[in-house]
Amino acid sequence: MRQTRTHQQLPKVATGIIGFDEITGGGLPKGRPTLVCGGPGCGKTLFSLHFLMYGAEHREPGVFVAFEETGDDLVKNVRSLGYDLESFVKRKKIAIEYVRVERSEIEETGEYDLEALFIRLTDAIKRTGAKRLVIDSVETLFAGLQNAGVLRSELRRLFVWLKDRGITAICTGEKGVETLTRQGLEEYVSDCVIALDHRVSDQVSTRRLRIVKYRGSAHGTNEYPFLIDSDGIVVLPITSLQLVHNASMQRVSTGLPWLDQMFGGKGWFRGSSILMSGSAGTAKTTLASHFLDASCRRGERALLFQFEESPAQYLRNMRSTGLNLEPWVRKGLLQLHASRPTLYGLEFHLATMHREVVKSNPSVVVVDPVSSFTGGTFDEVNGMLMRLIDFLKGRNITSLFTHLIPGAGRADELQIGVSSLMDTWIILRNTPPGHNGGRHLSILKSRGMPHSSDQRPFELTNRGTVAV
Amino acid sequence: MSPRTRKRRPERWILRLYVAGNTARGSAALRNLEEVCEEHLAGRYKIEVVDLLKQPQLARGDQILALPTLVRRLPPPMKKIIGDLSNQERLLVGLNLRRGSPRRQGAA
Numbered sequence: 001m002r003q004t005r006t007h008q009q010l011p012k013v014a015t016g017i018i019g020f021d022e023i024t025g026g027g028l029p030k031g032r033p034t035l036v037c038g039g040p041g042c043g044k045t046l047f048s049l050h051f052l053m054y055g056a057e058h059r060e061p062g063v064f065v066a067f068e069e070t071g072d073d074l075v076k077n078v079r080s081l082g083y084d085l086e087s088f089v090k091r092k093k094i095a096i097e098y099v100r101v102e103r104s105e106i107e108e109t110g111e112y113d114l115e116a117l118f119i120r121l122t123d124a125i126k127r128t129g130a131k132r133l134v135i136d137s138v139e140t141l142f143a144g145l146q147n148a149g150v151l152r153s154e155l156r157r158l159f160v161w162l163k164d165r166g167i168t169a170i171c172t173g174e175k176g177v178e179t180l181t182r183q184g185l186e187e188y189v190s191d192c193v194i195a196l197d198h199r200v201s202d203q204v205s206t207r208r209l210r211i212v213k214y215r216g217s218a219h220g221t222n223e224y225p226f227l228i229d230s231d232g233i234v235v236l237p238i239t240s241l242q243l244v245h246n247a248s249m250q251r252v253s254t255g256l257p258w259l260d261q262m263f264g265g266k267g268w269f270r271g272s273s274i275l276m277s278g279s280a281g282t283a284k285t286t287l288a289s290h291f292l293d294a295s296c297r298r299g300e301r302a303l304l305f306q307f308e309e310s311p312a313q314y315l316r317n318m319r320s321t322g323l324n325l326e327p328w329v330r331k332g333l334l335q336l337h338a339s340r341p342t343l344y345g346l347e348f349h350l351a352t353m354h355r356e357v358v359k360s361n362p363s364v365v366v367v368d369p370v371s372s373f374t375g376g377t378f379d380e381v382n383g384m385l386m387r388l389i390d391f392l393k394g395r396n397i398t399s400l401f402t403h404l405i406p407g408a409g410r411a412d413e414l415q416i417g418v419s420s421l422m423d424t425w426i427i428l429r430n431t432p433p434g435h436n437g438g439r440h441l442s443i444l445k446s447r448g449m450p451h452s453s454d455q456r457p458f459e460l461t462n463r464g465t466v467a468v
Numbered sequence: 469m470s471p472r473t474r475k476r477r478p479e480r481w482i483l484r485l486y487v488a489g490n491t492a493r494g495s496a497a498l499r500n501l502e503e504v505c506e507e508h509l510a511g512r513y514k515i516e517v518v519d520l521l522k523q524p525q526l527a528r529g530d531q532i533l534a535l536p537t538l539v540r541r542l543p544p545p546m547k548k549i550i551g552d553l554s555n556q557e558r559l560l561v562g563l564n565l566r567r568g569s570p571r572r573q574g575a576a
Contacts, residue, residue, distance in 0.1 A: 097528070099531070099533055100531045101533060105547075105548055106548050106549070106550055107547070107548065107549040107550070107558060107559075107561065107562030108549070108550050108551050108558070109549060109550075109551045109552075109553050109554065109555040109558035109559050109562065110493075110496075110497070110500075110551035110552035110553055110554035110555055111493060111551055111552050111554070112493070112534040112535060112536065112537075112550045112551045112552065113493075113534065113535060114533060114534055114535075115488045115520075115534075115535040116486065116488070116520055116527045116532040116533050116534060116535045116537065117533050117534075119488060119520045119521070119524045119527055120524065120527045120528060120532075120533075122524065123524040123525060123527070145534065145550075
């Protein structure tokens with residue numbers, strides 16, 4: 001983590017949630033309680049569990065206080081999401097303390113407090129040596145017990161108690177009608193409040209995370225899209241990186257000597273972003289594949305996100321242009337990631353890409369085509385791409401985006417304004433009949449380097465893509 | 469709750485009172501409980517007092533959360549009553565020694 005100049009940054013502990021630790025500059029406030037709130041199914045429990053399991057893996061055991069499901073149910077429910085909670089329990093790194101509160105079973109007469117809960121927590125913390133603790137969800141108490149006054153003062157005591165013990169805690173809360181949580185838990189937790197949200201519009205589900213409050217820490221008020229899938233939770237940071245990428249002077253080959261020639265003989269800057277626009281059948285995918293091939297030849301990993309073809313179909317089609325990519329796939333240098341663009345929302349796609357990139361750590365990423373993202377407004381698509389490009393640049397990954405120009409449209413009438421985000425913009429056109437070559441290529445811009453202003457004819461043959 | 473048709477020995481009551489150390493609330497609960505038991509269950513009840521400070525692990529088994537908590541272990545079904553048991557009416561209802569209605573009718 002980079003040192004920031006804010007006065008007295010609170011110490012933080014990592015949650016292990018990709019993206020979240022970045023946007024908070026290190027995770028949750030150490031030794032303090034955090035409130036994680038949201039509606040049903042928003043991911044509160046998973047968020048908390050991720051935090052707990054990451055801690056348990058990193059010498060910070062934890063206690064999960066489950067008010068809503070038994071330990072067995074919890075273990076079962078999260079197993080499908082790839083969380084092996086059981087092994088942590090077996091190794092005594094995590095203790096699950098199931099607290100059953102059922103109004104119909106409890107009669108109340110006279111004064112009481114929740115001392116037994118404290119005793120159980122003390123015991124569980126002692127058994128595991130816990131440094132982290134999750135209470136999911138404390139609001140269940142209000143449904144089970146009648147004396148709200150006692151509950152409120154006991155909760156207040158609980159948060160102080162946890163703080164005194166230096167436990168980093170997450171307390172989850174159910175979303176209220178006009179408040180963050182039904183019982184106004186946000187009043188008790190003063191250090192950090194995180195709201196999760198799950199929306200479905202146009203049959204596309206999107207999850208978002210917002211940092212409502214984070215005392216003593218700079219944070220954006222943005223909503224960050226996040227993703228829950230078989231690998232857990234990934235939060236996609238918005239342009240949090242600002243424009244601070246290192247500008248590499250190193251060049252990478254486009255994979256085609258004649259194309260390298262057009263960029264001063266050296267190809268593109270490493271870590272730059274390239275947009276390749278053209279109408280249907282202008283060989284966008286083929287040219288992009290040469291770039292992937294070149295990367296693999298250098299022994300660098302490449303990642304292709306395909307939104308139009310299946311991997312098998314793609315590999316077959318490339319073979320017909322003389323490009324055999326299968327060996328790279330077998331070697332694990334080239335990874336293909338295909339999905340239907342309409343299947344998920346924008347956030348999901350970008351979060352998936354984000355995660356795949358983190359996983360395979362490629363030096364080259366191709367998105368083919370970026371124009372398939374139509375599941376949002378102009379600004380949304382733009383914002384997403386900006387985040388993706390920022391993220392890739394931050395990792396010094398050279399990225400190439402193909403873009404389909406619909407019909408006979410002109411390249412400069414791009415529907416999406418991504419061109420300004422790109423360092424290099426290439427236009428591909430079908431050559432009018434009677435001219436040389438089937439297609440031609442021109443460079444609209446390429447920041448920071450001399451480049452050809454020619455319209456370069458080229459042809460696809462079964463022995464490769466050649467200039468004519 | 470009246471015994472079933474085969475009326476042999478009277479029902480045996482086992483009551484467990486959970487407390488934490490020596491608190492005013494815990495003592496009051498025990499006093500209130502003893503009073504009610506003597507009046508309604510004389511000779512056929514047993515009260516176990518569990519101090520969770522000494523046996524914290526017992527809090528999990530009976531799912532104890534609030535203190536003091538009284539658990540009716542026998543006769544079944546298990547009942548749980550929390551608080552200092554200062555409201556005798558509610559205590560009797562909670563123990564099923566009296567119906568929820570105001571009708572005055574001790575246990576048979």
